[in-house]
Amino acid sequence: MTLITEAKATLSNVNDPVILEVARMESIEPDNLARLIARGRVVIPANVNRDITARIEEGGIRAVGERVSTKINANIGTSRDYIDHDEEFLKAETAVKYGADAVMDLSTGGDPGVVRRNILKKLVIPIGTVPIYDACLRGGAVVDTSSDDMFNAVREHAEDGVDFVTIHAGVNLNTLERLKRSDRILNVVSRGGAFTIAWMLHNEAENPFYEEFDYLLEIASACDLTISLGDGMRSGCLHDASDRAKASEDIALGELVQRSRSYGVQTIVEGPGHVPIDEIAFNVKSMKHLTDFAPLYLLGPLVTDLGGGYDHITAAIGGAVAGVHGADFLCMTTPSEHFALPTVEDIREATVVTRIAAQIIDTVKSGVCENAIAREYQMARARKDLDWEKQFELLIDPERAREMYERRPSSEACSMCGDLCAIKMVRDALGKNKKFRS
Numbered sequence: 001m002t003l004i005t006e007a008k009a010t011l012s013n014v015n016d017p018v019i020l021e022v023a024r025m026e027s028i029e030p031d032n033l034a035r036l037i038a039r040g041r042v043v044i045p046a047n048v049n050r051d052i053t054a055r056i057e058e059g060g061i062r063a064v065g066e067r068v069s070t071k072i073n074a075n076i077g078t079s080r081d082y083i084d085h086d087e088e089f090l091k092a093e094t095a096v097k098y099g100a101d102a103v104m105d106l107s108t109g110g111d112p113g114v115v116r117r118n119i120l121k122k123l124v125i126p127i128g129t130v131p132i133y134d135a136c137l138r139g140g141a142v143v144d145t146s147s148d149d150m151f152n153a154v155r156e157h158a159e160d161g162v163d164f165v166t167i168h169a170g171v172n173l174n175t176l177e178r179l180k181r182s183d184r185i186l187n188v189v190s191r192g193g194a195f196t197i198a199w200m201l202h203n204e205a206e207n208p209f210y211e212e213f214d215y216l217l218e219i220a221s222a223c224d225l226t227i228s229l230g231d232g233m234r235s236g237c238l239h240d241a242s243d244r245a246k247a248s249e250d251i252a253l254g255e256l257v258q259r260s261r262s263y264g265v266q267t268i269v270e271g272p273g274h275v276p277i278d279e280i281a282f283n284v285k286s287m288k289h290l291t292d293f294a295p296l297y298l299l300g301p302l303v304t305d306l307g308g309g310y311d312h313i314t315a316a317i318g319g320a321v322a323g324v325h326g327a328d329f330l331c332m333t334t335p336s337e338h339f340a341l342p343t344v345e346d347i348r349e350a351t352v353v354t355r356i357a358a359q360i361i362d363t364v365k366s367g368v369c370e371n372a373i374a375r376e377y378q379m380a381r382a383r384k385d386l387d388w389e390k391q392f393e394l395l396i397d398p399e400r401a402r403e404m405y406e407r408r409p410s411s412e413a414c415s416m417c418g419d420l421c422a423i424k425m426v427r428d429a430l431g432k433n434k435k436f437r438s
């Protein structure tokens with residue numbers, strides 16, 4: 001029984017430990033949560049081949065979607081040019097330390113199974129992969145991969161315990177036709193999307209994941225693998241955003257979401273890449289409507305193409321705006337995006353910046369803003385009291401703030417203004433004035 005079928009069967013008598021744990025973590029009534037899962041509006045990626053009990057005990061369960069806090073994912077993984085399995089694991093650990101809710105292994109160099117199995121063994125949070133990378137890179141030429149190789153890679157990842165997989169099933173012949181007729185500059189920048197298109201053109205055939213989607217669902221339902229429907233047509237520059245190729249893919253994704261739900265398979269939908277800031281609301285809302293409000297997972301969106309070296313910030317700005325309009329799951333972009341495989345330090349920086357974007361979203365997100373605002377309120381009180389320890393406790397990255405604070409020691413205030421601390425002056429002045437004393 002998958003989580004969706006379990007939720008449907010126990011709507012008013014929830015006893016599933018995963019649902020109960022998320023209800024506790026997210027301060028939501030279990031039956032409300034079960035309803036959201038049954039409708040596909042919340043997913044809890046938790047492959048039954050992993051030790052669910054241990055993950056619950058160690059805080060490794062996460063929910064994505066409506067009325068639960070915004071989650072963030074960190075991408076790690078080797079490339080053809082740079083293969084260091086230990087460094088990739090260190091990146092995963094660093095991402096978890098700085099607040100990642102999930103880690104995706106996108107390895108394309110060396111043996112991808114090494115990184116995947118290592119993080120599955122040592123981390124408790126949801127782990128995601130893109131099995132087509134594995135399938136296409138095993139044999140040599142991408143276009144020579146058989147459809148069996150593709151499905152077998154998904155099955156192997158699922159049996160290993162991977163919680164969610166990106167599948168570019170919305171890249172079909174119709175989408176491809178829209179792409180051919182488009183005036184895109186960058187055409188396709190999604191690696192999985194590019195593999196799929198190259199394969200379809202070479203083999204003059206439909207995308208196997210689209211054509212045999214029910215077979216994919218059969219594999220997924222066997223271990224409650226969550227399908228993250230990839231955005232193979234995501235725009236790679238502002239010029240290419242919000243076009244017919246992407247709209248065509250989104251329509252296909254909406255239909256696939258419907259089929260997944262009827263099969264009891266949890267589904268996430270992935271969103272666009274580079275998007276002008278004033279088109280984000282349209283993109284998020286149209287994707288939500290076309291996919292019947294499936295949880296939306298975004299890479300960025302990057303809101304300018306000129307932020308190279310700082311694209312973690314460009315993406316976090318876009319992610320925050322998207323979250324305000326309904327995006328549920330943010331995939332971090334690192335400062336190295338477009339230039340190099342990220343370092344461990346890049347992963348730290350990107351995770352923190354994306355975590356900040358998630359907090360910004362949660363201060364206004366329905367159902368979760370109370371907790372997020374309470375934390376903001378506590379910070380305001382700590383600032384008023386010049387209570388530095390409390391401030392560090394509440395911050396998203398206390399290490400960096402403490403390092404800055406201790407770099408230039410001061411008295412009660414900080415070295416920015418010293419004795420001229422506005423907070424201290426006004427607090428002392430008001431304290432001396434009887435009229436303002438409490």
Ligand code: SF4
Binds near residue numbers: 413415418423
């Ligand atoms: S010294 Fe200046 S910057 Fe530091 S806490 Fe006081 S007002 Fe803020």
